[in-house]
Amino acid sequence: MRQIGIGKLTRNFLLGALLVSCGWTWAATAPVLDPSVGRVEDRLQLRTLLDQMEKAISNLDVEAAIKQMQPDAVVTWQNAEVSRGPEQIRAYYNRMLKGGAPIVKKFSTKATLGGPAVFYADSAVAYGTTIDTYELSDGLSFQLKAAWSTTVTKTDGQWKVAALHFSTNLFDNALLNSAERLIWIAGAAAFAAGLLLAWLGLRLTRKK
Template identity: 30%
Template sequence: MTRLPGCVVVLLLTFLPSAALAQPASNDAATHEALRVLKQQMEDALNAQDIDGLLRHLHPDVSFTTMNNDVRVGKESIRAYYEEMMRGPNRVVDRIRAKFEVDDLTRLYGDTGIARGSSRDHYVLTDGTDIVIDGRWTCTLVREGDRWLIAAFHYSTNVFDNPLLTRLQHLALAAVTVTGLGALVVGAVMGRRFRRRQEPPSPHAP
C-alpha cells in the first residue's frame, strides 16, 4: 500500500477546504449580482409606470403590504391596486419617482433570501400635492429554477414624522382657522341685529 508523504497530506488538508469553499462563495457572488439586477429592474419599471415589468418579477402568490396598510395577494390583486391608485378615474397618484437602497447583502437561506433597505419616493398626487417620503422596506425572495422572484414585500413609513402627515396637520389648522373666523363674523352680525332690536324707539319717531 502506497502511503503519501506527511508534507503532501498537510498540503491537501490545507488546500482542500479552500477549494471546497470556493465554489459556494462563487455561487453566492453570482446570486447577489442577480439580486442587484433584479432590484434595478424593479426600480426602473416602477419609475416608468410599467406594471407588466413589475409583475414579471413577482411570484404568483406574492404578498404585498402597501404604505397605506393595504394587503394584496397575487399578481392580479397587485395589478388592480396599481390601476386603482395610478390609472383609474379615482386615482390618487399622478406619478412617482423612487430610489431604493439596500442596507446590506441579502441574507440567503438556501433558495430563500431576505433583503431590507430604504427608499426615497417622490410623489405627485392628482390634487397637485408634491411630496417626498422616506420609506423602509423588507423583501422576501425565492429561487425557482435559475430565477429569483419576489414572494413578499412590506413597505412602511414613519407615521409620526412624514410630509403627508404635516400637510394634513396644516390643512386641519387652516380649516379650524377658517371656521373660527366664520364663527366670529356670524357672531358679530347676529350681535348687531340683536342690539338693534333691543334699542328703544327714537322720541321723534312718528
C-alpha cells in the same frame, strides 16, 4: 502552478469588473459590496433584480415588475392593502393609476439598500428605504420616506421576489403634516370668524 495562478487572476479580474459595474449601477443607493461576506454572485443577481424592480415601479410598468416576481408573490402596498399573484397586483395597479378616475397621477421611487441581504439557503431577505414622490389626481403632490423589505427565492437558478412590503412612519409623514397644517389653518380661520362675529354683535348691540 502558473496556469492556476492565471486562472485565479482571471477570476479576480472578472469579479472586479462585475463589482465595478454593479457599483456603478447602485453607486448612490447601495453600500459597496464586500466579497468577504460570501455568495457574491447571488448578491450581484439580487442587486440587479432590485434595480429592475425599482425601474419598473418608477416607470409604472406593472408587467415588468411582475416578471421579477414569483407566481404567488405577495405585495403589501403603501396603503396597507395586500395583493397576491399577478391578477391582484394588476387590479391594484389599474385601480390606483388607470381607469376613468385614478387616484395617483404620477409616482416615482428611489430605493436604497439598508445593508447586505441575509441568506437562508435558496431564499434571502433584503431591506432598505425609499423616497416616494406622488402626484395625486386631485392635484396634491408630496414625498414620503418609507421603508421596504423583500423576501426573494431562487428557482431554476433565478432569483424572484416572493414577498414585498412597504411601510411609512405613522407619526411623521407628509400627509399627516399636511393634515396638521390644515387643522391649524381651519382653527385660525374659525377663530378669526368668531372675532368678526363678536365685533359685529357688539356693533349691533351699541346701535340699539
